[in-house]
Amino acid sequence: MANFWIPDRVDRPELMDAPRLANVEIQDAYRVLRRVNRQLGNLRTARLEFLRFLEEDMADGSPASVVDLGSGSGDIPLALRRLAGGRSAQIIALDRDKTAVAEAFRQNLSVVCGDALRLPFADRSIDLVTAVKFAHHFSGDSLTRLILEMTRVAGRRVIVLDIRRHRLAYWGFLAWSRLLTSNRLVRYDGPLSVLRGFTRDELLLEAASITGFSWEVRSYAGFQLALVGRRLTRSERVARSVESAVSIHGGETTEA
Numbered sequence: 039m040a041n042f043w044i045p046d047r048v049d050r051p052e053l054m055d056a057p058r059l060a061n062v063e064i065q066d067a068y069r070v071l072r073r074v075n076r077q078l079g080n081l082r083t084a085r086l087e088f089l090r091f092l093e094e095d096m097a098d099g100s101p102a103s104v105v106d107l108g109s110g111s112g113d114i115p116l117a118l119r120r121l122a123g124g125r126s127a128q129i130i131a132l133d134r135d136k137t138a139v140a141e142a143f144r145q146n147l148s149v150v151c152g153d154a155l156r157l158p159f160a161d162r163s164i165d166l167v168t169a170v171k172f173a174h175h176f177s178g179d180s181l182t183r184l185i186l187e188m189t190r191v192a193g194r195r196v197i198v199l200d201i202r203r204h205r206l207a208y209w210g211f212l213a214w215s216r217l218l219t220s221n222r223l224v225r226y227d228g229p230l231s232v233l234r235g236f237t238r239d240e241l242l243l244e245a246a247s248i249t250g251f252s253w254e255v256r257s258y259a260g261f262q263l264a265l266v267g268r269r270l271t272r273s274e275r276v277a278r279s280v281e282s283a284v285s286i287h288g289g290e291t292t293e294a
Contacts, residue, residue, distance in 0.1 A: 043205050080260075088104075091165075104164065105191070162269075171201065
């Protein structure tokens with residue numbers, strides 16, 4: 039029986055994905071979205087995942103490189119840069135929207151205007167590739183391609199932080215948007231984004247066929263899910279190959 043609290047995923051375009059929107063309206067929407075990230079926990083979760091990445095993958099204190107896809111006005115990479123503190127870290131904001139790029143540039147960030155499905159970076163050239171509340175803009179083949187591009191570029195880890203699809207999340211953001219903003223883009227796109235969100239199993243299934251990474255999904259308050267992929271070391275890949283071979287042969291060994 040279907041779970042009432044988890045509606046079917048909706049694949050309908052958001053207003054901010056439409057062309058030829060008024061620049062002043064987009065700028066106001068980004069201002070509201072920065073407040074959404076602060077008040078609804080997105081910044082907190084991104085910080086927690088970034089710290090975990092530093093502790094687990096960069097424990098030797100070596101310089102870290104990060105690119106955040108669909109970065110909007112750049113508040114997420116700005117927060118990560120501040121969190122890095124005295125550590126040498128290159129934090130890059132990537133977006134294809136020229137208004138977003140201009141807003142992020144004003145934050146004195148390293149900014150790239152580019153397509154997330156055709157990332158302008160070499161294989162394994164960036165330690166951490168993140169997509170914060172961005173993946174729900176994609177579905178089907180385009181979603182698969184997005185995660186494949188992230189894993190192609192990532193030298194160590196990918197983090198897809200997005201919305202857990204749930205009716206309470208939908209009603210909650212609907213109420214928040216009606217009470218706390220008059221921006222029509224956020225009022226329309228916010229609740230729709232929840233319906234375009236994911237379940238834990240959907241994210242794991244999306245990543246299951248991508249080899250060379252270990253995958254897990256972590257849940258956070260505020261109906262957030264983090265799909266985390268850590269690139270396996272050579273020894274880990276060999277160990278998994280051996281385990282797979284043993285499993286196929288039922289654990290039997292042969293003698294000459």
